Amino acid sequence: MSEDKKVIFSGMQPSGLITLGNYLGALNNWTKLQDEYNCLYCVVDLHAITVRQDPAKLRKASRDVLIQYIAAGIDPEKSILYYQSHVPQHAELSWILNCYTYMGELGRMTQFKEKSQKHTDNINAGLFTYPVLMASDILLYQTDLVPVGEDQRQHLEITRDIAGRFNAVYGDVFKIPEAYIGKAGARVMALQEPSKKMSKSDENKNNTIALLDEPSVIMNKFKKAVTDSENEVRFSEDKPGVSNLLSIYCAVTGKTLQQAEAEFANCGYGSFKTSVGEAVVSKLEPFQKKVAELEKNKDYIEKVVKEGSEKASYLAAKTLRKVHKKIGFIPR
Ligand code: AQP
Numbered sequence: 093m094s095e096d097k098k099v100i101f102s103g104m105q106p107s108g109l110i111t112l113g114n115y116l117g118a119l120n121n122w123t124k125l126q127d128e129y130n131c132l133y134c135v136v137d138l139h140a141i142t143v144r145q146d147p148a149k150l151r152k153a154s155r156d157v158l159i160q161y162i163a164a165g166i167d168p169e170k171s172i173l174y175y176q177s178h179v180p181q182h183a184e185l186s187w188i189l190n191c192y193t194y195m196g197e198l199g200r201m202t203q204f205k206e207k208s209q210k211h212t213d214n215i216n217a218g219l220f221t222y223p224v225l226m227a228s229d230i231l232l233y234q235t236d237l238v239p240v241g242e243d244q245r246q247h248l249e250i251t252r253d254i255a256g257r258f259n260a261v262y263g264d265v266f267k268i269p270e271a272y273i274g275k276a277g278a279r280v281m282a283l284q285e286p287s288k289k290m291s292k293s294d295e296n297k298n299n300t301i302a303l304l305d306e307p308s309v310i311m312n313k314f315k316k317a318v319t320d321s322e323n324e325v326r327f328s329e330d331k332p333g334v335s336n337l338l339s340i341y342c343a344v345t346g347k348t349l350q351q352a353e354a355e356f357a358n359c360g361y362g363s364f365k366t367s368v369g370e371a372v373v374s375k376l377e378p379f380q381k382k383v384a385e386l387e388k389n390k391d392y393i394e395k396v397v398k399e400g401s402e403k404a405s406y407l408a409a410k411t412l413r414k415v416h417k418k419i420g421f422i423p424r
Contacts, residue, residue, distance in 0.1 A: 158397065
């Protein structure tokens with residue numbers, strides 16, 4: 093890693109198939125940061141098990157996420173790509189930072205409130221301490237910047253609080269990370285319920301576009317997408333379905349909202365939805381081809397995973413050694 097570049101850390105959970113929301117809101121932006129920053133992109137499998145996962149599905153999703161990082165344009169020569177569970181320092185630092193985090197602040201996390209309402213049968217301690225693991229992910233690498241969507245801002249705030257609290261006791265151990273605010277990241281909403289975000293773990297598959305969906309499936313899902321009774325293609329808060337489709341169209345074509353509204357001014361919802369579907373299909377076509385190529389190249393993927401976790405472990409061990417020393421643990 094080059095000393096003069098700032099460090100960026102981000103990750104995605106292998107909790108399902110990566111969606112168009114994950115791509116437009118995160119992955120696509122990550123690829124643009126690789127020349128200017130030292131980037132670490134992690135598949136955060138430890139986070140995924142805060143919700144019960146089927147082992148075979150988790151294994152497959154973890155492989156798929158890593159391959160899709162590369163297919164989307166993350167270059168293992170430039171960025172560090174790895175699985176969180178391959179770098180044990182994440183879990184080790186997380187335990188330590190648990191001891192510097194208060195129950196009260198964790199209880200205020202919206203994601204905990206939402207997920208514990210959704211999974212009432214499994215409100216586990218991991219779900220509660222998720223933000224501490226996330227703080228560890230970030231702080232282990234002396235991260236300067238974290239690209240986060242609005243939904244993750246609260247987690248970055250608690251990371252900053254924990255780091256500041258630790259530094260106040262032991263001196264400057266951790267870099268205090270900042271949010272990286274790129275160009276307005278698209279927030280993609282669920283196609284059938286546009287008041288909530290598109291999520292890979294959504295059980296209603298018509299709500300989500302998976303990056304690996306077949307073209308015919310993508311077209312079908314867009315055709316079924318919820319709109320309204322007005323039949324006017326216009327971006328407006330009271331038209332969440334149409335506005336979401338317009339945002340998706342702009343994000344994949346690079347057109348402005350004004351251009352898109354003008355293009356569909358005299359167009360019924362049927363042909364508007366077809367155009368959005370076609371734009372998404374053609375955006376995803378080269379990506380899907382690349383995924384198919386990478387899937388055949390197991391040796392290459394293995395090499396990327398091995399080298400990535402070695403590089404990440406080296407950096408993580410450096411921080412953890414410092415933490416151990418400051419706390420007063422006997423050196424290993
Ligand atoms: N709908 C979305 N629009 C824009 N960005 C999104 N992100 C997630 N959903 C949207 C961004 O994708 C990254 C991946 O985050 P994650 O995998 O850690 O978990 P998440 O945010 O909880 O994503 P999901 O898809 O909703 O997963 P599940 O269903 O497992 O909870 C983040 O940068 C996020 O901002």
